[in-house]
Amino acid sequence: MSSHSQEFLDQASVITRDLRHRGLIQTALKKYEVARDKRKSAFGDWQSARQAAAETKWEAINHLDKYLTEFADKLEARGTKVHWASTGEQARDIIVKLIAEKKAKCVIKSKAMTSEEIHLNDAMEKAGFEVVESDLGEYIVQLRKEPPYHIVFPAMHLTRDEISDLFQRELGSAPTQEPEELTMIARRALRKKYIEADIGITGANFAVAETGMISLTENEGNARLTAALPKTMITLLGIEKVLPKMEDLALFLPMLATAGAGQAVTGYNTLYGGPKQADEADGPEEWHVVLLDNRRSLLLADAEQRDALHCIRCGACLNVCPIFRNVGGHTYGTTYSGPIGSVITPHLRGLQNWKHLSGSSSLCGACTETCPVKIDLHHHLLQNRRNASQEEPSALEQFAYKVFGFVANRPGMWQVGKELARMFQPLHKFVLGSKLDPARTWTATRDVQPVAPESFKEWWRKNKSGK
Amino acid sequence: MTVTLFVPCFVDALFPQVGINMVRILEKLGHRVECPEEIACCGQPAFNSGYWDEARCVAEPTLKRLKNAEAVVIASGSCGAMLKVFYPQLFENKPEAAAAHELSHKVWEFSDFLVKKLGVTDLGAKFPAKVTFHDGCHGLRELGIKSSPRKLLEKVEGLELVEMQDAETCCGFGGTFSAKFPMISTAMGEVKCTSAKQTGADYIVSNDSSCLMHVQGLLSREGSPLKTIHLAEILGGNQQS
Numbered sequence: 001m002s003s004h005s006q007e008f009l010d011q012a013s014v015i016t017r018d019l020r021h022r023g024l025i026q027t028a029l030k031k032y033e034v035a036r037d038k039r040k041s042a043f044g045d046w047q048s049a050r051q052a053a054a055e056t057k058w059e060a061i062n063h064l065d066k067y068l069t070e071f072a073d074k075l076e077a078r079g080t081k082v083h084w085a086s087t088g089e090q091a092r093d094i095i096v097k098l099i100a101e102k103k104a105k106c107v108i109k110s111k112a113m114t115s116e117e118i119h120l121n122d123a124m125e126k127a128g129f130e131v132v133e134s135d136l137g138e139y140i141v142q143l144r145k146e147p148p149y150h151i152v153f154p155a156m157h158l159t160r161d162e163i164s165d166l167f168q169r170e171l172g173s174a175p176t177q178e179p180e181e182l183t184m185i186a187r188r189a190l191r192k193k194y195i196e197a198d199i200g201i202t203g204a205n206f207a208v209a210e211t212g213m214i215s216l217t218e219n220e221g222n223a224r225l226t227a228a229l230p231k232t233m234i235t236l237l238g239i240e241k242v243l244p245k246m247e248d249l250a251l252f253l254p255m256l257a258t259a260g261a262g263q264a265v266t267g268y269n270t271l272y273g274g275p276k277q278a279d280e281a282d283g284p285e286e287w288h289v290v291l292l293d294n295r296r297s298l299l300l301a302d303a304e305q306r307d308a309l310h311c312i313r314c315g316a317c318l319n320v321c322p323i324f325r326n327v328g329g330h331t332y333g334t335t336y337s338g339p340i341g342s343v344i345t346p347h348l349r350g351l352q353n354w355k356h357l358s359g360s361s362s363l364c365g366a367c368t369e370t371c372p373v374k375i376d377l378h379h380h381l382l383q384n385r386r387n388a389s390q391e392e393p394s395a396l397e398q399f400a401y402k403v404f405g406f407v408a409n410r411p412g413m414w415q416v417g418k419e420l421a422r423m424f425q426p427l428h429k430f431v432l433g434s435k436l437d438p439a440r441t442w443t444a445t446r447d448v449q450p451v452a453p454e455s456f457k458e459w460w461r462k463n464k465s466g467k
Numbered sequence: 468m469t470v471t472l473f474v475p476c477f478v479d480a481l482f483p484q485v486g487i488n489m490v491r492i493l494e495k496l497g498h499r500v501e502c503p504e505e506i507a508c509c510g511q512p513a514f515n516s517g518y519w520d521e522a523r524c525v526a527e528p529t530l531k532r533l534k535n536a537e538a539v540v541i542a543s544g545s546c547g548a549m550l551k552v553f554y555p556q557l558f559e560n561k562p563e564a565a566a567a568h569e570l571s572h573k574v575w576e577f578s579d580f581l582v583k584k585l586g587v588t589d590l591g592a593k594f595p596a597k598v599t600f601h602d603g604c605h606g607l608r609e610l611g612i613k614s615s616p617r618k619l620l621e622k623v624e625g626l627e628l629v630e631m632q633d634a635e636t637c638c639g640f641g642g643t644f645s646a647k648f649p650m651i652s653t654a655m656g657e658v659k660c661t662s663a664k665q666t667g668a669d670y671i672v673s674n675d676s677s678c679l680m681h682v683q684g685l686l687s688r689e690g691s692p693l694k695t696i697h698l699a700e701i702l703g704g705n706q707q708s
Contacts, residue, residue: 009648016654026658322637326654360648362641362655363515365608382515389517401513401521408476408507408525418480441646445653446684449481456474456483460502464490 004333005356011331012360021157021328028156029319035262036316042264043254053255054374057310060209060242064300067209067242068291074212075289078274083290088118091292095120095201095234096127098288102232104129104198108190110216110223111135112203113151113313114236114292117335117348120201132193134222136186143170149329151336152260152315157328190222200230200284204237205312206252210245212273214289217256219267227272233284235272238292240309252312259372260314299347305380308343310373317367317377323360332357339367343380351388358384411457421451469499470580471536473529475546476508482676485542488703489577492590493540503532509541509549510557515642519557526557530566538584539574542699544606544675545642547576552609576606578674578698582615588622594701595625599668601659601682602635603675616674616698623701629666636662640681656685664693674698 015021040046060067072082085091099107107129115121121142124131133142137154141147143166148154155163160177167173173185202223204214214235216223227233243252257263276283300306318324318338329337334345334357342357358381367377389398407413428448431437439448454462470493474486486502493500510525529550533539541547551574558567581587600620606612620628639645639655659682663671671693673679679695686693 009650012648013650016650022654022658322639322655322658323651326651326658360644360651362604362637362639362644362652364604364637364641366604366635366637369608382517385515385517386519387517390519393518397516398518398521401516401518402524404508405510405513405521405524409505409528411504411507414476414507421480439646441649442684444649445688446656446681447687448684449680451480452483454483456479456486457502457504459483459487460490461504464500464502465504 002353002356004353007333008331008356008360011333012327015328015331016326022326024157024159025325025328028153029325032262032319036258036319037262039258039262039264043258049251049255050372050374053251053372054307054310056243056248056251057312057373058307060244061240061300061306061309063244064239064242067244068239071207071209071212071242072289072291074209075274076212078212078277080212080274080287080289083288084293085290086293088292088294091118091236091290091294092120092123094288094290095236096123096129098232098234099124099129099199100127102198104232106130106132106193106197107199107201108132108134108193108197108226108230109138109201110203110218110226111138111154112201112236113148113335114203114238115201116147117238118236118292118294120236132190132197134190134194134220134226135218136183136220136222139186139190140166143167147330147335150315150318151313151338157330194225194229197226197230199232199234200226200228201234201236202227204235204241205256206243206249207237207241208246208249208271209242211271213246213271214241215249215253216270216272217253217266217268219261219263221268224268224270227270228283231285233272233275233287234290235287236290236292238294239296240311255372256312256314259312259316259370295348299344302347304383305343305347307373307375308340308347308377308380310375311340311344312373313340314372316370316372317375320366320370322362322364322366327360339377339381340375343375343377343384346384346388351384352392355384355388358382358388415457418451418455422453425450469501469537471533471539472500472502473506473509473533473539473541473546473550474502475541475543477680478542478676479507481680482697484705485676485697485699488697488699488705489540489542491703491705492581492699495590496585496587506532509546511546511549511553512642514549514553514557522557523561526554527563530554530558530563530570533570534566536573538580539570540577540580541574542577543677544576544603544610544612545677547574548605548609550574576610576612576674578616578619579610579612582618588618590619590622590702591624592622592702592704593624594704596669597627597629597667598670598672598696598701599629599631599663599666600634601631601638601663601671601673601678603673603678604637606674607635612674616672619698619702620672626701629668631662631666631668633658633662638678638682640678642677645681652681653685656681660685660691660693664691669694671695672698672701 140155206215257266275287324338346354510522514522554567638659639652645652683695
């Protein structure tokens with residue numbers, strides 16, 4: 001068992017018993033469901049919209065070579081510097097070097113899961129730069145020195161009281177219960193940072209190949225300030241973010257807002273096409289776009305699971321996942337949690353170390369049903385399980401399935417098996433819950449259904465067979 | 468018509484009444500029921516754990532023995548999904564691929580078979596109780612079964628159906644998942660039981676015994692008066708003691 005797997009089990013054991021956490025998350029996501037369904041009904045036909053979105057992403061991902069170069073060429077034509085990073089390390093080096101060249105002291109950042117993926121903040125801080133997250137949720141978890149809990153709602157696991165306590169401790173503010181006041185406390189701290197910052201770093205929700213633009217979606221206006229105020233803007237994005245045409249946004253922007261947060265359209269949607277041009281009054285003087293592969297091309301090479309690159313990071317699959325709802329975001333120990341994280345993390349960070357995430361699913365399929373770009377999520381979990389078992393089978397498990405197959409294929413042995421179970425069943429109570437109990441993982445919380453005095457097949461032989 | 472009834476391994480050993488009621492219902496409707504003695508399992512546990520070779524060892528004889536069936540009715544949405552949806556994947560590029568696709572077209576989950584294939588909803592059953600229905604995930608999302616069991620329950624005399632909040636949320640069983648990740652499985656089951664209790668129902672009904680086994684295991688442990696029962700037991704009128 002990998003250490004990641006053990007950590008997952010240990011944390012899951014604690015948090016699944018935490019009824020306060022369970023209640024908090026269930027309540028928050030119930031509200032989300034209501035808002036999402038209301039917005040879904042505003043689409044002429046949500047299922048057709050999903051199909052159209054899936055087809056558009058299929059086109060983009062299956063011709064990534066074409067669309068990425070088109071995107072980069074268009075960007076460069078307007079004076080943007082495009083950097084290609086094969087690995088997270090390369091991307092970090094490119095960005096840290098840029099910051100050093102500008103002799104920057106303070107970096108302001110808007111929300112970017114890709115930067116979490118490559119641990120960019122750590123790298124910048126180690127190099128001696130101050131980094132401030134400007135998204136409210138991200139700012140809160142940064143002050144708490146913890147990773148985002150959810151890819152869209154980074155601080156959804158915290159109550160107002162906890163946030164107020166945090167602000168009192170870290171910012172010296174007065175205690176308050178009001179969300180507006182809490183927001184104002186953060187705003188006052190952050191506004192100073194926008195002015196001080198020499199560099200602004202953003203992510204991207206979409207990259208439009210046709211026009212060479214990135215599309216940024218946010219609710220707080222912080223990404224606009226991050227991009228507009230500092231002299232240098234750096235954007236980090238995964239290569240899968242590409243959309244072929246500008247008109248595709250007409251579908252993807254409302255779809256992302258609906259699936260992600262139950263909104264019609266997100267508060268602020270901005271397109272960036274280049275640094276300040278000669279005839280323009282404002283905007284950053286320099287813009288660097290860093291395109292990150294970081295093993296995405298390996299996923300691209302996997303014809304079976306390639307559609308996982310369709311992901312628009314809306315978080316809808318996390319929100320409906322009963323596993324996520326019970327273990328929460330931090331238990332996964334990954335940048336991308338929930339079903340999409342369980343599918344792609346084995347590809348991005350190694351199958352054997354992260355296969356337990358694909359195992360930790362009841363395969364209920366709620367994720368696949370909700371995914372706006374129709375990623376076949378729960379079937380990909382099955383494929384990860386197959387690939388992991390083929391690569392490194394567990395001798396014990398494999399043996400158990402071989403024995404089961406041998407017995408199940410022979411009616412006589414199957415009958416003997418049932419009779420043995422009946423015989424030993426009365427003894428179960430003597431070992432129940434102990435180390436000797438072969439079913440202890442089940443019996444710790446659940447009663448066992450006894451083998452029936454007469455099985456179906458015994459009944460059939462007696463009453464029906466040959467009659 | 469001749470109906471080949473597939474009674475999965477755990478239904479055979481733990482819930483025989485489910486199969487017996489199905490035989491009685493199908494015979495009452497005038498069909499001949501056969502039940503091949505040799506078939507025990509669909510191979511889903513090995514398949515879901517990633518051991519596809521071992522799954523094929525069980526699935527291959529099952530596939531062969533069902534080859535000449537007119538219609539295969541299966542006493543579980545989950546095992547039904549295995550035969551209907553996953554056999555074609557399991558046998559992809561294997562000599563049995565064509566047989567797997569052929570079988571896929573004639574496999575039916577029990578409630579869907581009654582309503583969609585036979586066009587029957589009223590079986591003359593009586594069950595004076597308040598019930599809530601749990602949609603098993605495989606039946607719901609792999610096979611698309613939502614309305615059939617409800618149409619059947621509607622016609623049961625004396626039965627009151629109350630929908631629970633999140634009827635479509637997984638109960639947390641998930642086969643080997645329940646043993647490998649018992650803490651998560653249990654938490655999911657507790658959420659399910661809470662939703663069911665809020666309806667004030669006497670019974671949780673489902674068309675999948677595996678979900679019911681999980682939920683019943685939790686309810687029995689806490690000593691809850693809420694009980695579980697398979698749809699076929701209500702429709703056939705013969706309950707497991």
